[in-house]
Amino acid sequence: MRILLVEDDLLLGEGICTALRRGAFAVDWVQDGTSGVLAMRDGEFDLVVLDLGLPRMDGIEVIRQVRAVGNQVPILVLSARERPADRTAGLDVGADDYLGKPFDTAELLARVRALIRRSSGRAQPTLEAGALQLDPATLGATWKGRSLDLTRREFALLRVLMEQRGRPLARDTIQRHLYGWNEDVASNAVDVHVHQLRRKLEPAAIRTVRGIGYALGDLTGSVS
Numbered sequence: 001m002r003i004l005l006v007e008d009d010l011l012l013g014e015g016i017c018t019a020l021r022r023g024a025f026a027v028d029w030v031q032d033g034t035s036g037v038l039a040m041r042d043g044e045f046d047l048v049v050l051d052l053g054l055p056r057m058d059g060i061e062v063i064r065q066v067r068a069v070g071n072q073v074p075i076l077v078l079s080a081r082e083r084p085a086d087r088t089a090g091l092d093v094g095a096d097d098y099l100g101k102p103f104d105t106a107e108l109l110a111r112v113r114a115l116i117r118r119s120s121g122r123a124q125p126t127l128e129a130g131a132l133q134l135d136p137a138t139l140g141a142t143w144k145g146r147s148l149d150l151t152r153r154e155f156a157l158l159r160v161l162m163e164q165r166g167r168p169l170a171r172d173t174i175q176r177h178l179y180g181w182n183e184d185v186a187s188n189a190v191d192v193h194v195h196q197l198r199r200k201l202e203p204a205a206i207r208t209v210r211g212i213g214y215a216l217g218d219l220t221g222s223v224s
Contacts, residue, residue: 001024001025001026001046001047001116001156001159001160001163001177002025002026002027002028002043002044002045002046002176002177002180003020003025003026003027003028003045003046003047003048003049003112004027004028004029004030004036004039004040004043004045004047004048004049005017005020005027005028005029005030005048005049006029006030006031006032006033006035006036006039006048006049006050006051006054006059006062007029007031007049007050007051007054007078008031008032008051008053008054008055009051010031012101013029013031015105016049016105016108017029019105019108019109020049020109020112021152022152023109023112023113023136023139024136024139024152024153024155024156024159025112025156026156026176026177026178026179026180026183027180028043028045028180028181029180031054031055032054032055032056032057033054033055033056033057033058033059033061033062034056034057035056036048036050036054036057036062037057037062037065037066040066040071040073041069041071043176044176045073046073046074046116046119046177047073047074047075047076047112047115047116047119048066048073048074048075048076049076049078049108049112050062050063050075050076050077050078050090050095051077051078051079052077052078052079052081052086052090053079053080053081059077059079059090060089060090060093063075063077063090063093063094063095064093064094066094067093067094072119074096074097074115074116074118074119075090075094075095075096075097076095076096076097076098076099076108076111076112076115077090077091077095077097077098077099078099078100078101078103079098079100079101080100080101080102087100096115096118097111097114097115099111109137110137113125113136113137120163125137127159127162127163129162129165129216129219130218130219130220131143131144131145131219131220132158132162132201132205132219134155134158134159134162136159139152139155141155141158143200143201148200148201149200150197150200151196153178153193154193154196154197154200156177156178157174157177157178157190157193157194157197158197160174160177160178161174161206161214161215161216162216164215165216166215166216167215168207168209168212168213168214168215169212169213169214169215170212170213171190171191171213171214172213173213174190174213174214175189175190178190178193190213190214194206194214201219204217204218205217205218205219
């Protein structure tokens, strides 16, 4: 899952990025409102975390412009503004949730997970497919009843495949969900992650779709 952070406070922004990456999210970070609008215009994100008090363009105007062109990406507003009118303004122009500053990072992550779950139409907090279960809150995973030891990116890869179950995903699409703009990525990174997951699950668990990329395969626990 890929998240855009729009926050001009350097210390806070670094802390949020660290927390989100520990939660197995890929994060891109911009520091002003205009850059936020441009990023949402040019990139595909699963969620946006947006400060209101931004240089170049206020967060309220960012939301207004994004919604005006039909972009329905979930937006979580962050703000130190304390008046109720300030808090509700973002929600009224199209934000999906609001979190006041200061905040606990555990609550931030819980709200992020809830918004992503809501936007995908899921009611349950866990992801299940056959004998595989993922818990985004704990980054825990079980396969045929036993715990899996997954890296953060292995977990993220399984999560995106499960969210898009039944649909093959191109390698580039998967890569965008695993890595941010400024991260060094080997050309075969996705293939390496898939190889490691097949070893931890079984070869049939992830299908290679020729000419496209990968999709979930047989998750019943039997090898095909």
